[in-house]
Amino acid sequence: xxxDLLGIADLTPFEISMILDLAESTKSISERTIKKVPTLRxxxxxxxxxxxxxxxxxxxEVAQKRLSADTVNFxxxxxxxxxxxxxxxxxxxxxxxxxxxxVIRHSVAGYPHRLAxxxxxxxxxxxxxxxxxxTQALLDLMTIRERKPKIEGLKVAIVGDIARSRVAGSNxxxxxxxxxxxxxxxxxxxxxxxxxRLGVNVAPNLKEAIIGKDxxxxxxxxxxxxxxxxxxxxxxxxxYFGLKMEHIKYLKSDCIIMHPGPIxxxxxxxxxxxxxxxxxxxxxxxxxxxVRMAVLLLLLGGRSIYEISD
Amino acid sequence: xxLVIKGGRIIxxxxxxxxxxxxxxxxxxxxxxxxxxxDIRDAVLVRPGGxxxxxxxxxxxxxxxxxxxxxAPGFIDIHVHFREPGREDAxxxxxxxxxxxxxxxxxxxxxxxTTPANDSQSTTLFILQxxxxxxxxxxxxxxxxxxxxxxQSLAAIGEMAEAGIVAISDDGDCVxxxxxxxxxxxxxxxxxVRVVSHSEDRTLSRDGVMHEGFVSTKLGLPPIPxxxxxxxxxxxxxxxxxxxxxxxxxxxSTKESVELIRRAKxxxxxxxxxxxxxxxTLTDEAVDESDYDTSTKVNPPLRTQDDIDALIEGLLDGTIxxxxxxxxxxxxxxxxxxxxxxPFGIVxxxxxLPVCLDRLxxxxxxxxxxxxxxxxxxxxxVLGLNSGRLAKGAIADITVLxxxxxxxxxxxxxxxxxxxxxxxxxxxxxxxxxxxxxGQIKMLDGKLL
Amino acid sequence: MQTIDLRxxxxxxxxxxxxxxxxxxxxxxxxxxxAVTADDEVAFIGIRSRGNHLARRLADGFMGRTGREVxxxxxxxxxxxxxxxxxxxxxxxxxxxxxxxSIDGKTVFLVDDVLYTGRTIRAALICFADLGRTKCIRLVExxxxxxxxxxxxxxxxxxxxxxxxxxWVCVEVVERDGQDRALLFPSRPKRGGRGE
Numbered sequence: 001x002x003x004d005l006l007g008i009a010d011l012t013p014f015e016i017s018m019i020l021d022l023a024e025s026t027k028s029i030s031e032r033t034i035k036k037v038p039t040l041r042x043x044x045x046x047x048x049x050x051x052x053x054x055x056x057x058x059x060x061e062v063a064q065k066r067l068s069a070d071t072v073n074f075x076x077x078x079x080x081x082x083x084x085x086x087x088x089x090x091x092x093x094x095x096x097x098x099x100x101x102x103v104i105r106h107s108v109a110g111y112p113h114r115l116a117x118x119x120x121x122x123x124x125x126x127x128x129x130x131x132x133x134x135t136q137a138l139l140d141l142m143t144i145r146e147r148k149p150k151i152e153g154l155k156v157a158i159v160g161d162i163a164r165s166r167v168a169g170s171n172x173x174x175x176x177x178x179x180x181x182x183x184x185x186x187x188x189x190x191x192x193x194x195x196x197r198l199g200v201n202v203a204p205n206l207k208e209a210i211i212g213k214d215x216x217x218x219x220x221x222x223x224x225x226x227x228x229x230x231x232x233x234x235x236x237x238x239x240y241f242g243l244k245m246e247h248i249k250y251l252k253s254d255c256i257i258m259h260p261g262p263i264x265x266x267x268x269x270x271x272x273x274x275x276x277x278x279x280x281x282x283x284x285x286x287x288x289x290x291v292r293m294a295v296l297l298l299l300l301g302g303r304s305i306y307e308i309s310d
Numbered sequence: 311x312x313l314v315i316k317g318g319r320i321i322x323x324x325x326x327x328x329x330x331x332x333x334x335x336x337x338x339x340x341x342x343x344x345x346x347x348x349d350i351r352d353a354v355l356v357r358p359g360g361x362x363x364x365x366x367x368x369x370x371x372x373x374x375x376x377x378x379x380x381x382a383p384g385f386i387d388i389h390v391h392f393r394e395p396g397r398e399d400a401x402x403x404x405x406x407x408x409x410x411x412x413x414x415x416x417x418x419x420x421x422x423x424t425t426p427a428n429d430s431q432s433t434t435l436f437i438l439q440x441x442x443x444x445x446x447x448x449x450x451x452x453x454x455x456x457x458x459x460x461x462q463s464l465a466a467i468g469e470m471a472e473a474g475i476v477a478i479s480d481d482g483d484c485v486x487x488x489x490x491x492x493x494x495x496x497x498x499x500x501x502x503v504r505v506v507s508h509s510e511d512r513t514l515s516r517d518g519v520m521h522e523g524f525v526s527t528k529l530g531l532p533p534i535p536x537x538x539x540x541x542x543x544x545x546x547x548x549x550x551x552x553x554x555x556x557x558x559x560x561x562x563s564t565k566e567s568v569e570l571i572r573r574a575k576x577x578x579x580x581x582x583x584x585x586x587x588x589x590x591t592l593t594d595e596a597v598d599e600s601d602y603d604t605s606t607k608v609n610p611p612l613r614t615q616d617d618i619d620a621l622i623e624g625l626l627d628g629t630i631x632x633x634x635x636x637x638x639x640x641x642x643x644x645x646x647x648x649x650x651x652x653p654f655g656i657v658x659x660x661x662x663l664p665v666c667l668d669r670l671x672x673x674x675x676x677x678x679x680x681x682x683x684x685x686x687x688x689x690x691x692v693l694g695l696n697s698g699r700l701a702k703g704a705i706a707d708i709t710v711l712x713x714x715x716x717x718x719x720x721x722x723x724x725x726x727x728x729x730x731x732x733x734x735x736x737x738x739x740x741x742x743x744x745x746x747x748x749g750q751i752k753m754l755d756g757k758l759l
Numbered sequence: 760m761q762t763i764d765l766r767x768x769x770x771x772x773x774x775x776x777x778x779x780x781x782x783x784x785x786x787x788x789x790x791x792x793x794a795v796t797a798d799d800e801v802a803f804i805g806i807r808s809r810g811n812h813l814a815r816r817l818a819d820g821f822m823g824r825t826g827r828e829v830x831x832x833x834x835x836x837x838x839x840x841x842x843x844x845x846x847x848x849x850x851x852x853x854x855x856x857x858x859x860x861s862i863d864g865k866t867v868f869l870v871d872d873v874l875y876t877g878r879t880i881r882a883a884l885i886c887f888a889d890l891g892r893t894k895c896i897r898l899v900e901x902x903x904x905x906x907x908x909x910x911x912x913x914x915x916x917x918x919x920x921x922x923x924x925x926x927w928v929c930v931e932v933v934e935r936d937g938q939d940r941a942l943l944f945p946s947r948p949k950r951g952g953r954g955e
Contacts, residue, residue: 025853029838034889037838067838086646108648109530110602117601129650131530169530192527227513301843 004116004123005295007132008173016178019294020142026297027290029066040069043300046099049075049126050106055261056126056136059285060103063292072097087111091118100300104128122299130164136260137170139291141178143284144215147256152179157209158200159185159241160219160268161230163192167260168219172198185209186219187241189230206241211250217258218243218268234267244270248278256280311337311370312350313749318376318710321679322383324687324699328679333381335706338749343700349373358710358743358755366751366759374751376710379743380678383698384416384707385685387659388450389481389506389560389584389634395436396425401639401727403437406659407446409637409726411752413659414742416707417448417697419634419689422459423482429454429465434473446752447745448707450693452477452506455494461485464497471501476693479506481560484542486512491546495555504693506558507546509567510610514538519650521611525594529602531649534611540566547574547581556580558692561636563589563610565620572629582692584634585621587665588656588732593618596732597649604645605732608638609654622674625684632688633681635662639728657721657728664717665733667740671713678713685709710744717741717756725758762905762919765926765943774902774920774928775941783901783917784813788820790915791868791899795825800894802830802862805870806883807854810834812934813901814870830865832858839882862891868915872930874900877909902941904928 002010011019029037045064049057052075064071085093094102101122104112109129116123127133141151148154156175162168162184175182176199183201184191185208195202203209210216221237224230231237238244243257257269257279265271274281313335320343321328332348334341342348353373356363366372392406393399401409403420410418420437422428428437434451441449453470457463459480467478478498484507485491491507498505515538520526522533543559547570550557562568562583574581593614596606606612624630635658645652670676690698697707719736721729745753752759765772775783795801801821805814811833818831837853869883880898887893900913904922918941922928927944931937 022853025837025855028855036889038885039838039840039843086643087648088646106648108650111648113601114603114648129530130532163527166530193522193533194524194527197524198527227516 003299004112005134005299006113006116006123006125008134008137008170008177009132011134011177013177016138016141016174019138019291019298020145022294022297023138023142023287023290026293027287029293030286030289036066036068038068040064040067040296040300043069043100044072044097045069045101045103045296046072046074046094046097048094048102048104049073050104050111051127053105053127055285056105059288060126060292063289063296066289067293067296069296072099087114088118091115094121095119101296124295124299127166129166130169131166132170132173133166134170135288135292135295136167137174138295139284139287140171140217140258140260141174142287142291143258143280144256146283147280148214154180154214155183155212156180156215156217157183157185157203157213158217158219159206159209159243160221161190162186162195162219163190165219171217172200176200183209183213185241187231187237206243206247207250210243210247210255212252213255214252215256215258216243216251220260220262221264221268234264238267242266242268242270243273245272248273251278258284261285311749312353313372313374313706313746313751314348314350314353315374315376315381315708315710316347318379318381320381320700321682322686322700323679323683324383324690325701327700333700333708335708335746335749338706340700340702340704340706342702356751356754358712359715366754372751374710374744378712378714380711380713382682382709382711383686383700384745384747385414385663385709385742386417386689386695386698387415387635387637387662388419388632388689388693390418390420390637390659391423391639391655392420393424393639394440395433399727400641400644403440403449404444405725405727406637406639407441407444407449408758409657409659409724411446411745411747411758412725412756413661414663414709414711414745414753415447415659416709416745416747417450417695419450419452419477419693421479421481422452422454427454427459428452428470429457429459431466431469431473434470434475438474445747446758447747448697450476450695452479452481453503454478455480455485455505456490459483461487461490464493467497467503468501471503475503476695477504477506477558479508479560481506481508484508484510484512488545488549492549492553495549495553495557499553499555502694504556504558506560508560509539509542509546511538511542514541517650519607519611520597521594521613523594523614525598529598531597536564536566536613536617539564539610540570543567543570547571547579550581551579554580556582559583561586561589561610561634562621562624562630563613563617565617568620568624568629572624572627575629582631583624583629584632584689584692585625585630586636587633587658587662588612590618590621590633591665591669592732600732602649603732604647604649604652605656605730605734607649607652607654608636608656622670622676625676625680631684631692633662633666633684634689635659637726639726640730641727642729645730655730657724657726657731660724660726661719661731661733663711663742664719664738664740665736667711667713668738672739706746706749708744708746709742710746711740712743713740715739715741715743760916760919762921764921766921766923768926768943769945771945772943773940774943775918777939780939780941784816784820787899787901787915787917788817788824791817792821792824795866799866800864801827801868802832802860802865803868803870804832804834804858806879807833807835809930809932809935810871812932813872814868817868817870817899830860832856832860834858834883834886836879836882836886839886841878841882856886858890862887862893864892864894867893867896868899869896870899872901873928874903874911874913875906875928877907877911880911881909901930902928
């Protein structure tokens, strides 16, 4: 493994498989009575969240604690890290704690990458701007892998705010790397320029997006308090882009429905589907902890993994 | 005081001079330019690139050996930001002028986005008087178009003109209100100051930080569409046509802007334009390749190769009149933030000439004479300055270039306080080796005297 | 037990072939059967990735000789090693422990193939602490190659050899490697990271 996990862009298909293989083992730790192993005892992991995020941070925290690592939490709203502090000062302040790993979420793309250049600690990107959220894509792929034995050749649809979703960004990279055919769909005001250059198909409407797909991934939609919102209202979004019960008949019988959470019930997905038999949303959450444990182990585990991997 | 520059290739497009010869300066004026040798007795001999000459400061007879070098009128940069008054931590008038002289420039136009903005006679006088005391280069001042550069009401243009401004601009910001810009053009024409437009539709660029394209999608950064510039360039050209007042478009960066300006010029509209060295040499890929280095963050943003090709074509066919650096220093503290929080801006005075000589002349078939024109008569004529020429009796502002001098751009060694330079570490062939302002040597071999 | 000095061996050496291997296991089994009392609730737990196969064989043999049912389990100590910082994970595929029964009150025979520094056993003991409270743990080793770094000794031992740290001792089992063998190499082979 490299020093950092900054994005799926830096991972080879082999490395992705390696992380998921290890995640299968770490998942079983979470299923025991005593959900803890001493492997990372004495290591310090800093969670540096410039953007509020309860579930991702909690997921990382649980992963850290199950490996017996020490967790230190910084959130900007708690004003322990001042906004506008230079990268170098932030890095120096953090380095003073001698952390082994820093998990960062930031509202601007590239921040983890700049920090990784100047710090010895391993940096894990927990979401940077509209760019990447690599552990999300990994846990999504793990969830798919559990249900579908062969990844290559699968057809996956991603529906929603493709332009500003780092979940979409990482998933598109991850899935296309692993030989999956990806189709995206959303209001055109939410598709980036040059979307096809990402190596994806673009469906003109929801029905065409989901027909014949093995996986349908919904992205979270937020109402935009903006001078020029990209869609009129959540109601209209749901009407034309939300996955509703009436769409079930277009889905393959073994199709799985995914969502990174938190769900906006009744906007991007109807509650009955979110709670229904096709949904694997709760598995995603469990896999999140497992994948994050695997990532921490691989980043902190010395170089022997390379000697084995030939 | 006599100074002769001997044996260099003298290129002055404004005087139709391009031959090997000698140039004589007496006190602060050009005395003679000739193919025949000019000799002065008891002169201290100076060879750029050679051994440092002793006691140049005291000498009143100097002979510069310019064999193999190019002798041109002093270069003019009509777009720089010196942060004084207000942000002296980022740059002062003094450090800015030093950077200019070190970079081979003898005149600069300083933009008014200081703190407070240069929107009054007193601020204009402060800036001009300070510059005059330092004296390294000629500093021309631009005043603001609107009070406080807020776009609401006209600044004291008449009073500032009396104090000596040669142009007005709200650069850094665009005058978004069409009628406001129209009034500015009309009023400015009464005072003979050139209106310089930072053409950017803020309702299109919004919170963007880089060019909208595949790279911005890939990098996940909020984008600025090219049309944010094009739309406003068209508006500004139209207003110039409506009022029949000349307008100068700052830092043109898109292919479409070049096309609009070309058509406007053909139609006889009085529009001029400038382009920066970074827009001529870097694309949006630089943001990716540098791993989100904020030294690539600039407004207008770095665009695509298609835009670069169109800008060069614009230089070749005269659509673009001048190259200007838009030298924009910022403190390291300010720049060392995430890509959204960091301010826009790149320094340019001390990298412009090597970048242009190496990447445009040596590599891109922009003739040297044309490059010189874009740094001399081009900008001089935009502002209506009596500059950029080597005519007998003109003020002796001279730039001596060595098209073969190898340099490596090292921001740590800049005279400017700004280190925000995307050309850091670039090895380039071509550099200014001597800057003469008002007949005095200000810079020799990259060092200020 | 006599310790065989193998420190001069400079080439690959078969310490025990299939027949000798069977003999070692038979001896161990006999000793274990003799030691166990009627009250003992016996369990055999082997340390992956070969000790678990030996544990299965000993358990089957035990059941055969005594007619008593015993629990069998496998322990994966990858997450419990104390040298994680320097060495990391020994294999990317961790098969994880499989102990489907409670260890509380049991007489556990902890079965391992090669005893070396003792760190594997230390990790196993920590692991047991998480799983429950045994009545007692007896350590069963096929081979002891010396060079201990911790105060840990086997209760039941097949073979004792003296080795150098540069040498590499490993065991192959039919269930995994196609044959039963104990091998000595002059140096650690490049491929594979099988723990001691």
